[in-house]
Amino acid sequence: QVQLVESGGGLVQAGGSLRLSCAASGRTFSNLAMSWFRQAPGKEREFVVGVSWSWSGGRTYYADSVKGRFTISRDNAKNTVYLQMNSLKPEDTAVYYCAADSYGNGSPDERAYHYWGQGTQVTVSS
Numbered sequence: 001q002v003q004l005v006e007s008g009g010g011l012v013q014a015g016g017s018l019r020l021s022c023a024a025s026g027r028t029f030s031n032l033a034m035s036w037f038r039q040a041p042g043k044e045r046e047f048v049v050g051v052s053w054s055w056s057g058g059r060t061y062y063a064d065s066v067k068g069r070f071t072i073s074r075d076n077a078k079n080t081v082y083l084q085m086n087s088l089k090p091e092d093t094a095v096y097y098c099a100a101d102s103y104g105n106g107s108p109d110e111r112a113y114h115y116w117g118q119g120t121q122v123t124v125s126s
Helices: none
Strands: 003-007 010-013 018-025 032-039 046-051 060-062 070-075 080-085 094-102 120-125
Touching: 003 094, 018 032, 018 094, 018 120, 032 070, 032 080, 046 070, 046 080, 060 070
Parallel strands: 010 120
Antiparallel strands: 003 018, 018 080, 032 046, 032 094, 046 060, 070 080, 094 120
């Protein structure tokens, strides 16, 4: 089993920045693909960004809506993945979820992920 705990959400004005963290435990972190999804009120959960497990090259994948604004990174020594969010927009408002998949490639398909965090709220005011 993998436990995931997100932190770093909050309220920010449009144009501002936030950094989310997701701490993982229970498995060898470098063997986990890590991704972020989000769910806005009244909408389905959607893929934001993913990074493959480390020995596959740590490739990253971004949703078009966040390219150039969001950056995912992982610190295997700290068993943590980060989501740096810059130039935030009101439409980025959502609950952000961290997800993990053993030996995964950072797929945008949420069905690929067996482990999920509890979510952290991000609210961007206009």
